[in-house]
Amino acid sequence: MKKLTLSIKEVEKMPIRDVTVTIDLQRPAGLIGFGKPLILGQKAGGAPYKEYSDLESLSADFGPSTEVYKLAAALKGQGQNSPAVFAVVAYDTNGGDPVSSLQSVWEKDWYFLLSTESDVTVIKSLADFVEGKGFKLFATRVGDEADLAVLKAQDYDRTFIIYHSDPAELAKYPDAAWVGARGSQPVGSVTWKFAQLIGITADDIGLSTVQSVNSAGGNVYVMRGGQPRTGEGIVVSGEFIDVIMAKDWVQVNIENAIQTLLNNSPKVPYTNSGIAQLEAATINVLRAGFNQGIIAEDGDGLPLYSTDFPTREETNPADRAARKYTGATFTFELAGAIHEARIHGTITV
Structure with missing residues (x-):
């Protein structure tokens, strides 16, 4: 199963967009509309x-x-x-x-x-x-x-x-x-x-x-x-079209979710409770991605994603002084799709 590992960082000198999501596609060994x-x-x-x-x-x-x-x-x-x-x-x-x-x-x-x-x-x-x-x-x-x-x-x-x-x-x-x-x-x-x-x-x-x-x-x-x-x-490189779209969907929707949080809050404090708000916005998008079929489920039917948002104590003092929050990551496994099936049968007489 393919796993996507992503990071979130707030960047300087970007007056229009304050949130950037970077996605790296990793292969294991051996709410934005996209239709227009x-x-x-x-x-x-x-x-x-x-x-x-x-x-x-x-x-x-x-x-x-x-x-x-x-x-x-x-x-x-x-x-x-x-x-x-x-x-x-x-x-x-x-x-x-x-x-x-x-x-x-x-x-x-x-x-x-x-x-x-x-x-x-x-x-x-x-x-x-x-x-x-x-x-x-x-x-x-x-x-x-x-x-x-x-x-x-x-x-x-x-x-x-x-x-x-x-x-x-x-x-x-x-x-x-x-x-x-x-x-x-x-x-x-x-x-x-x-x-x-x-x-x-x-x-x-x-x-x-x-x-x-x-x-x-x-x-x-x-x-x-x-x-x-x-x-x-597939796209020309051989990757599946739906994988590229999944990457884009997650990236854009998390950027928008966190940007909306920042825009609509009097202040998101640089505290653990403020960081939890960023993480909650991210999780909401991942849940939506699971419901749409982007993210896989485990044997109990639970979505296969995780988040890791450093606490205030784990962040760099210089970043806190500059009001930048960096180092947050999340990971999920793609649900993918079945394109071929090989089924073995046995006949007894």
Whole structure:
């Protein structure tokens, strides 16, 4: 089982955010919504960031013949799992820069990046930017294993790719369909494998190609047990998408919980009782993570997490004088998901 070890520290010179959560993913030997996608597209003259709830409202700015509309149609066409709201920003078709456009809206409230771009050079530049930020996820699509190799060389943790050998199916934006099918569901409640993509036809490729794509950090959409389903649900580095999302969910929600405590309290004293308030806020998020399926349980059904918040006496006097509390940690085990099963049976006669 995977274990996440995390630390909390209050940092100086950060007037907007006073709480930082750092997460390191450790492998054993041998309430923030994450569902809103951002569509990055092109338009003559560009288009500012705007949020939409349906295709009808989008059509006033991007008609049905545009790539932005087609991508949004795949996103919104996934039935009850489709996101309630999505955002769009477009850069100028005449010399606009997709990365600059993305940078200008990075702080907006969205989590999944989707792009109408198919050129691997542009895809790589967007993936580089997202990776450098260390937050949010970029979903994209390729139809050439050589393009997969270009991206695999970077070993991205925050980019996931769906491969399809049919250009006509790629033009239907299977990456957007995948985000529409899985991205808006509560973090921890679903795995990204086994998703059915409405409007996308399964790829007709052999096992050797499936294995090659998986080895290159890509995902396929093929028939599994007679039904079309997505592949492993991994980012380019090979980590599972839901693991990256779990890490982000815990980090952001604990930061917000403690920031809310600091904002709404006349004072959180630098005493053991004040420290206990910080720990309680952290535990509340971990409990919520357990209830959502992020955190595993032991044999008695109890959540597998722990916290360690140093007492006032255990803190550095210099930190106390500077009103900084450091050294707090918490650990939890990921619930994960079953992607394969091997069952042995015996017949007696």
